[in-house]
Amino acid sequence: MVKLRLQRLGAKQRPYYRIVAAESTAPRDGRCIEVVGLYHPIEKEDQLKIDEEKALKWLMNGAQPTDTVKSLLTQKGIIAKFVALKKESKLKPVFWQYFLLCQIRYQLLNKELIHWGLLRTPPGSQVS
Numbered sequence: 001m002v003k004l005r006l007q008r009l010g011a012k013q014r015p016y017y018r019i020v021a022a023e024s025t026a027p028r029d030g031r032c033i034e035v036v037g038l039y040h041p042i043e044k045e046d047q048l049k050i051d052e053e054k055a056l057k058w059l060m061n062g063a064q065p066t067d068t069v070k071s072l073l074t075q076k077g078i079i080a081k082f083v084a085l086k087k088e089s090k091l092k093p094v095f096w097q098y099f100l101l102c103q104i105r106y107q108l109l110n111k112e113l114i115h116w117g118l119l120r121t122p123p124g125s126q127v128s
Contacts, residue, residue, distance in 0.1 A: 004021055016039065019039060034058070037055065
C-alpha cells in the first residue's frame with residue numbers, strides 16, 4: 001500500500017521534511033516513489049510547498065495520507081479538491097451509462113419504426 005508521509009531531512013534540532021509517496025513497508029527515511037512537496041516547520045515564511053497535481057494524482061490512485069500529511073494537505077485545500085473530484089468521478093460514470101442506454105434505446109426504436117413502415121429511412125442511410 002502506498003502512503004503519503006513525511007521523510008525527515010536536515011541537521012540535528014533543525015528538521016525539515018519532504019512529503020513523499022512511499023510504500024508503507026519502506027523505512028521512514030528510506031526509498032520513496034516520488035517527492036510531492038516540502039515542509040519546513042521552523043521557517044516562518046514558505047513553510048509548506050506542495051505540488052498539487054502530484055498530490056491529487058496519488059490520492060486519486062489510492063495513496064493513504066498519514067495524519068500529519070492529511071492536516072498539511074487540508075491547510076492547502078487539496079483534500080477539499082480531492083473530495084470534490086471523487087464526487088464528480090462517481091457521478092460521471094452513472095451519467096454516461098444513462099446516456100449510452102438512451103442512445104441504444106433510440107436506435108432500436110428507430111429500427112422498429114422503419115421495420116413497420118412508420119418511419120422512412122433518410123436517403124443514403126442503411127438500416128441493418
